[in-house]
Every structure is written in structure tokens, then in C-alpha cells.
Amino acid sequence: MTRIAFIGGGNMARSLIGGLLKTGVPTSNLSVAEPQPQAREALGRDFRVATYTDNRLAVADADVIVLAVKPQVMPAIYNELRDTLQRNRPLLISIAAGVRLDQLERWFGVLPIVRCMPNTPALIGAGATGLCANLRVTPQQREQAQHILDAVGLTRWIADEAQMDTVTAISGSGPAYFFALVEALEDAAVAQGMPRDAARILASQTCLGAGRMLVESNESPAVLRQRVTSPNGTTQAALESFSADQLPKIVAHAVAAATRRGQELAAALDKE
Numbered sequence: 001m002t003r004i005a006f007i008g009g010g011n012m013a014r015s016l017i018g019g020l021l022k023t024g025v026p027t028s029n030l031s032v033a034e035p036q037p038q039a040r041e042a043l044g045r046d047f048r049v050a051t052y053t054d055n056r057l058a059v060a061d062a063d064v065i066v067l068a069v070k071p072q073v074m075p076a077i078y079n080e081l082r083d084t085l086q087r088n089r090p091l092l093i094s095i096a097a098g099v100r101l102d103q104l105e106r107w108f109g110v111l112p113i114v115r116c117m118p119n120t121p122a123l124i125g126a127g128a129t130g131l132c133a134n135l136r137v138t139p140q141q142r143e144q145a146q147h148i149l150d151a152v153g154l155t156r157w158i159a160d161e162a163q164m165d166t167v168t169a170i171s172g173s174g175p176a177y178f179f180a181l182v183e184a185l186e187d188a189a190v191a192q193g194m195p196r197d198a199a200r201i202l203a204s205q206t207c208l209g210a211g212r213m214l215v216e217s218n219e220s221p222a223v224l225r226q227r228v229t230s231p232n233g234t235t236q237a238a239l240e241s242f243s244a245d246q247l248p249k250i251v252a253h254a255v256a257a258a259t260r261r262g263q264e265l266a267a268a269l270d271k272e
């Protein structure tokens, strides 16, 4: 079975590891390199996976290496990994926002590399991941990468790598947008006198219900929205308020800002 090493054991690695274990991947097939002692302890306690301080030890016999560090940290790790990578030629999977395939090839060597963008709902098997591959990735390795990400949710291959920053802006960062909306709904209800716990659970369950309908029904978001919206009713009043406040423009600006930030993160690494 495929041995998978994670470089970086933070939020996203935890989500992927948790999701993979739930699908039956044995703990003995996973290893994690993480500098923070507390984070290492938590990984050992929560997932019973082997943890290392030394990146080289974690990747020693890996078939697949998942680079799960912040984009800015990439330059610190490629020197440590380069020898092992050239010797074993594993499949490299980067989940870093912004970082491009040509940058990864320049640092790590001409290896099979998949750039992907998962999201934190991977932890509960409900992730959404966009993937793209360099020309060195064989059809088998493509399947291998997809298999790993399929284990934690839905996957889509993205033919044009330039769109990966948009993927990041939609689904990578996306969970935070829905959390922010639930926070805002909760605060609005509290401002109207509702107890916070009731407001939170009602808003959260509504987010879950709406999300499941979006994914499980064959209807478009527009049709589902119309079914909630009685003529001259409460929903229409709220949607007209959204429209007056230019919600689509607010969202488009936010998505453009996230996309731009992905490009900036990569540009800052061009000199490395």
C-alpha cells in the first residue's frame, strides 16, 4: 500500500490525515514531519501516526510526499529533501496556495508533481479539491493522487494551472466564507434578542441543509433559492436587501482579492 509522508503537520495536514484514516488507510502507512512539539504530540495522540522533527526521516521510504507547509516555508525545505527526492523519485503533492508547478520543479528537481488545493472539510470526508499535474506525472500517479484526495471528498482536475488560484479563492478558502456568514447570521440574531446558542445551531444547521441540497439535488442554486422565496415574503425582503447592498459585487471582490493573494504569494517566491 502507498506510503504517504506529510511535511508540515498543521491544520490542513491534520484534515487530510484524519480523512485518510477514516477511509481505512493504516496509520503505519503515514508519517509526518512537524517542528512544533505540541503539534507532534497532538498528531500522535489523535491519529497514532509516526511523527518526526527531521523532514528527511519522515520521507525516507515514502511513495508520496505531501508538502503541507505555508508557501513561504517551501524554500526552507527543498534543500533538506532534494537528495532523498532524487534518489527515490516519489510523487510530490503540494497543497500550498499560490505555489506554481514550475517553481516546485525548479526547487525540488524535475519530478512528478501534482499541485492541488484541498480544504479543511477533508477532515470529515467532505473536502473539495482541485488538482493539476506536471508533464512528468504518469496516468498511474494521477490516479494515485486522485485516490488520496478522493478519500477525503470530491476532486476535480483543472486543465489550466492558471485557474488554480481561482480554485483556492473558491473552495480552498471557501469554508471560511460560509463560517463568516454563519457568524454574521448568529450576531444578527443575537442583536435581535435571540440566545446565542439557539442562533448558532439554527444558522449552522441551515448551512448544512442548504449545502446538502446544493450537492444532493440536481437543481441549480438559483432554482433552490426561488423555492424558498415566497412572493412578497420574508426571503424576498432579505434578498432585496442583499441586492441593494450589492452582494454579488462584494463576493466578486473577495474572490478577486483571494486570487490576487495567491498570485502574490507565488511572485514573492520567484526569486528563491
Ligand SMILES: NC(=O)C1=CN([C@@H]2O[C@H](COP(=O)(O)OP(=O)(O)OC[C@H]3O[C@@H](n4cnc5c(N)ncnc54)[C@H](OP(=O)(O)O)[C@@H]3O)[C@@H](O)[C@H]2O)C=CC1
Residues within 6 Å of the ligand: 007, 008, 009, 010, 011, 012, 013, 033, 034, 035, 036, 039, 055, 068, 069, 070, 071, 073, 076, 077, 095, 096, 097, 117, 118, 119, 120, 172, 173
Ligand atoms: N488551512 C487551509 O484551509 C488550507 C491550507 N492550504 C495550504 O496548506 C498549507 C498549510 O496550511 P495550514 O495547514 O493551514 O498551515 P499550518 O501553519 O497550520 O501548518 C503548517 C505546519 O508546518 C510546520 N512547518 C513550518 N516549517 C516547517 C518545516 N521546515 N518543515 C516541516 N514543517 C514545518 C508549521 O510549524 P510552525 O507553526 O512552527 O511554523 C505548521 O505546524 C499552506 O501552504 C496553505 O496554503 C491549502 C488548502 C486549505
Ligand SMILES: O=C(O)[C@@H]1CCC=N1
Residues within 6 Å of the ligand: 097, 168, 172, 173
Ligand atoms: O488562507 C490560506 O492562504 C489558505 C489557502 C486556502 C485556505 N487557506
